[in-house]
Amino acid sequence: MSSPTPTRPELLQKLRDAVAGGFPVAVADLSKLVRIPSVSWAAFDPKHVADSADAVAALVTGLGVFETVQIARAPIGSDPIGSDPIGSDPIGSDPIGSDTDAPLGQPAVLATRAARNGRPSILLYAHHDVQPPGDDADWDSLPFEPTVRGDRLYGRGAADDKAGVMAHVAAIRAFIETVGDDFDLGLAVFIEGEEEFGSRSFSNFLTAHHSALAADVIVVADSNNWDITTPALTVGLRGNVTFRLTVSTLGHASHSGMYGGAVPDAMLAAIALLATLHHADGSVAVEGLTSHQADTPDYAEQQLRDETGLLAGVSLIGSGSILSRIWSKPAITVTGIDAPTVSNASNTLTPSVSVKISARVAPGQLGTEAFAALETHLRANTPFGAHIDIDDVDTGNGFLVDTSGWAVAEAKTSMTDAWGAEAVEMGVGGSIPFIADLVELFPHAQILVTGVEDPDSRAHSPNESLHLGVFQRAILTEAVLLARLNERR
Numbered sequence: 001m002s003s004p005t006p007t008r009p010e011l012l013q014k015l016r017d018a019v020a021g022g023f024p025v026a027v028a029d030l031s032k033l034v035r036i037p038s039v040s041w042a043a044f045d046p047k048h049v050a051d052s053a054d055a056v057a058a059l060v061t062g063l064g065v066f067e068t069v070q071i072a073r074a075p076i077g078s079d080p081i082g083s084d085p086i087g088s089d090p091i092g093s094d095p096i097g098s099d100t101d102a103p104l105g106q107p108a109v110l111a112t113r114a115a116r117n118g119r120p121s122i123l124l125y126a127h128h129d130v131q132p133p134g135d136d137a138d139w140d141s142l143p144f145e146p147t148v149r150g151d152r153l154y155g156r157g158a159a160d161d162k163a164g165v166m167a168h169v170a171a172i173r174a175f176i177e178t179v180g181d182d183f184d185l186g187l188a189v190f191i192e193g194e195e196e197f198g199s200r201s202f203s204n205f206l207t208a209h210h211s212a213l214a215a216d217v218i219v220v221a222d223s224n225n226w227d228i229t230t231p232a233l234t235v236g237l238r239g240n241v242t243f244r245l246t247v248s249t250l251g252h253a254s255h256s257g258m259y260g261g262a263v264p265d266a267m268l269a270a271i272a273l274l275a276t277l278h279h280a281d282g283s284v285a286v287e288g289l290t291s292h293q294a295d296t297p298d299y300a301e302q303q304l305r306d307e308t309g310l311l312a313g314v315s316l317i318g319s320g321s322i323l324s325r326i327w328s329k330p331a332i333t334v335t336g337i338d339a340p341t342v343s344n345a346s347n348t349l350t351p352s353v354s355v356k357i358s359a360r361v362a363p364g365q366l367g368t369e370a371f372a373a374l375e376t377h378l379r380a381n382t383p384f385g386a387h388i389d390i391d392d393v394d395t396g397n398g399f400l401v402d403t404s405g406w407a408v409a410e411a412k413t414s415m416t417d418a419w420g421a422e423a424v425e426m427g428v429g430g431s432i433p434f435i436a437d438l439v440e441l442f443p444h445a446q447i448l449v450t451g452v453e454d455p456d457s458r459a460h461s462p463n464e465s466l467h468l469g470v471f472q473r474a475i476l477t478e479a480v481l482l483a484r485l486n487e488r489r
């Protein structure tokens with residue numbers, strides 16, 4: 001990889017001035033978006049999401065540089081995004097238009113402008129829908145009443161992800177102000193309307209608008225920064241596998257005093273089987289679940305203890321650096337058990353027990369592959385010849401950026417220019433399922449997962465907020481990236 005040329009100082013200064021000059025308007029426009037309660041969940045009025053799409057489309061149209069701007073909706077496929085049943089084909093099995101009665105997803109905004117003169121093309125993604133606000137009483141100011149306190153803007157969506165929407169708009173404004181509107185960079189903006197409700201029509205939308213969305217570089221502005229002074233590029237996301245495991249040993253319940261000690265009850269078999277999933281130190285003991293090797297930033301054990309409320313004297317589990325355990329290694333959690341409750345417990349040998357297993361998959365391993373390893377392990381380690389059934393299987397793929405790509409180098413250079421600090425390459429222990437869909441449908445695009453959030457943003461929670469300094473630096477980062485790619489041959 002050849003390291004990218006530095007940004008020309010006079011170009012950087014012009015961009016910096018344009019971003020600073022436009023910043024009050026960007027905050028005002030963001031505040032207008034936050035006032036629209038665009039909750040995409042089924043129980044909420046879809047009119048607000050439609051209003052929000054209209055407002056975003058007006059902002060994008062107002063930029064005056066796109067060949068097309070549309071508000072579009074795609075049918076909700078039979079396969080929910082991010083939960084592809086094992087063995088099915090999530091893309092090919094439900095062609096667009098095959099079912100005219102299919103319900104439509106929430107409206108997205110899509111704007112396009114073709115590349116010219118051999119320049120690359122870039123697609124900017126964010127989402128304009130938000131999580132439900134919860135109880136107003138839990139907020140210090142009303143969720144849809146954008147309020148600045150200190151250096152933060154509070155409100156539902158102020159960070160996740162209306163700030164992502166406005167970072168794109170404000171960056172394009174600064175870019176145009178600096179280079180003019182006759183630029184060669186291919187530019188598309190895609191603002192989704194139902195990310196917080198499972199991106200149900202996302203895959204169909206990508207298929208229906210495939211050529212409009214195709215780009216060399218895709219920026220997904222929906223993640224976190226390391227802290228308010230250190231930018232981050234999210235380079236790894238874990239995948240996930242969930243399923244129900246049912247362990248059965250008896251045809252019917254029996255009195256434990258009569259037969260206990262001679263026949264195994266299902267609880268005994270389930271406990272013994274589940275205990276094989278981990279080593280004594282709590283690390284995962286399932287052969288075939290892989291780990292990813294990556295350097296991780298320092299993260300103090302005390303911080304982990306504080307953030308999770310780990311009780312005094314309780315040890316950590318796993319091995320290696322703390323963040324590698326969260327970002328780069330698999331994890332298996334039993335998240336539910338169907339068995340007699342304590343209050344209903346009688347002296348009975350339980351014939352059958354069901355448990356819900358939720359596993360996190362290291363980036364780089366397919367969800368289906370991880371499920372196969374788990375199933376093989378469970379079948380090989382079942383005690384007493386107990387019968388096991390596995391159903392309700394869901395898998396989602398993780399995400400691993402090839403950090404040697406030129407777009408990563410361009411993004412990191414842009415971050416350093418805008419923040420005056422080197423970017424941290426971050427992992428995320430959870431999943432952003434739609435990113436796996438992007439990777440699948442655009443295998444040749446380089447995907448840059450950036451964001452406007454910081455560790456205090458509290459996305460999805462009461463008192464969600466955006467740090468205004470981070471917001472300005474995120475806008476400048478993207479403006480620098482656009483300007484750099486516009487000069488790239």
Ligand SMILES: [Zn+2]
Nearest residue numbers: 160161195222
């Ligand atoms: Zn989001």
